[in-house]
Amino acid sequence: HGTALIAVLGGVVCAVWRRIAGIRSVVDVSTPLASQEHHHLSTPSRVWAMAEVSGSSASSGMSGPGQDAAGPETTEPWNALRWLPELDLDAEESTPEEGEKVMPCFLIESMAYLPDSKRMLNIIEKRYRQMYSDILFNGSRQFVVAFLPPDGVFKGKYMAEVGVIFYLEELEDLSEQTNDRVKWRCVHTVTGRVRIKRVLNPHVLKKRPTYLKVVVEDLEELDADKECLEAEEAITKAFNDIVKLQQVVNEVTRFEVDMSVANMNNMGGRGPMGMWRTARLWQSLLMSRLGSNQKSRDAATYQMLNDWMEKRAQGLTDFVEDPNIDWENIKPGQQVAIDWKTLPLDLRRDILQMHKMYEERSASDMACLGTGFQQMVQEESHCERVAILRDMLERERERLEAKQAFQLFPGQ
16 A cells, blocks of 8 residues: 655645655765755655555555555566575574674665765664664674665565675764654764675564674675776766766756866776765765655645645545544644545546656666665676776766757757
């Protein structure tokens, strides 16, 4: 089922559906590099709240928002990634062999983290509260972050073979501020990559009483002495072209004008200011662009439902889940849930078609965030990582060049 929400703002009833596909509540606390001012929308997101839609939409022949009528997601893009063997969730906990390195494991769905970045996590779940207490007590302050495919892919029994190491830098207790909903806000440095050899306690994934423990080994470079200068220079050129084209075509989400080759030479190189930094810049922009697209979609849904409500002569009592709402005393900002299947069929169809359009617009960016960056993380060859990033950037340059060409011939 989808999720629906209605907020009453100063007597005006507003509605909007909201879903974040594949991106969880993870905040990048590194210096913002993609311009934020160009994609800000003044939609009233601060008063939105989520509520489950009651009933099934199957009887009407239409899926609710966020529901894919075509079935589970295709596994084809995910087959390019390296996965551990299918996890046996009924297996007993095993013990590591002598000399093996064991680390706690934090699971993140559909989001690859890149080396040398700063990341912030809000710690909510009981199992991860325990994990942080343990790494603080033993002084290690580090754990593995493992990449998971989204729901519907591989039936939830797989995790990526290669993960990254988070080192805890700062921890802020938010228990009092959030009524213990969030325990800690933690800032980490991504210090490196490891290969996960096996999971010691996969059975904890069933009921999540505690966190995973995995056996890991360092990931070694296979081409430390090999050069790929031409491909590295191609990354620098492609990035510089993208920055210029974004200004020309007036991209809503774009890099700042002064981000040029003059400030960042050898953007495909091996050092800390080379290929990995460029990848982080590109990841930051894609996430900002997805956020902008989502805001636009939410605003469009908000407007469609608002227009429909304003045309109605009677109230909303036939559409809300709770028939006992006191409409005379309802407060501005109060949220009430609406039953998706009670909305007119043509309105639901229009909303779903609009959502599909926005999803298609975001498909390429989601592919990069979902699989492209994890391919870079798992790759043991610098030159192969450069090739993956070069392909991402050159595809974007081609898109912007096509957009520029269309703008030269308006109306045709």
